[in-house]
Amino acid sequence: MSVPAAPAHDVDAVVLDIEGTTSATGFVVDVLYPYSRARFAELLTERAGEPVVARAMAQVRELTGEPDADAARIEKTLNAWLDEDRKATPLKSLQGVVWSEGFARGDLVSHFYDDVVPRLRAWHAAGLRLYVYSSGSVSAQRAWFANSPAGDLTPLLSGLYDTENAGPKQDARSYRRIAGSTGVPAGRLLFLSDRPGELDAARAAGWHAVGVRRPGEPYFEQGVGDHAQAGTFDEITVNNSRSTS
Structure with a gap:
């Protein structure tokens, strides 16, 4: 069965995984x-x-x-x-x-795939709220986005979530907690990840989900199950019909 390409999503917010999605697992x-x-x-x-x-x-x-x-x-x-x-x-x-x-x-500078930062800036400018949900701690996430090769990206973000303040990433309850915390209805949230188990959990919580498949990443060969997929952020179309910006 072929995996569908990522369709356009009308949402209010995008929630980002880091490893394998915005950034190379190999760097971590x-x-x-x-x-x-x-x-x-x-x-x-x-x-x-x-x-x-x-x-x-x-x-x-x-x-x-x-x-x-x-x-x-x-x-x-x-x-x-x-x-x-x-x-x-x-x-x-x-x-x-x-x-x-x-x-x-200054010992460390984070890594982002080339397509990520321009797309995050465009989504933010279009009125979309951006969040991070990673197994890495909130403090590590904040440092990662604050010290990118493109400068401090934290002004683009509306919130950070990890396994301590949200819960395990393959548990649908964690995604319900994030929805409750952000105040964004489940059906207006889009989750981007390379891990099929995480995508399954997000969908079970009522979210939109797109699998990001980048060559060389650990989950590339495994694929993303029956989820829509994208090779880069440029292949993901996100609209916010409720934005006034």
């Missing part, structure tokens, strides 16, 4: 993951009293069933989760701390 895996891995030990030993770090460490102990795990044991767990590419909330929270500081120091 090859640049950001090693950057965080090299800094976990210092973070866990020297800054364990900071609220974000302390909460993440407690979450690791709870998830592993090891209430007495010390910093070294937690670091080992985090690195194992990195190897598995596990979307664990405490891992993403600690990565967010490290990456945010790396972006602020």
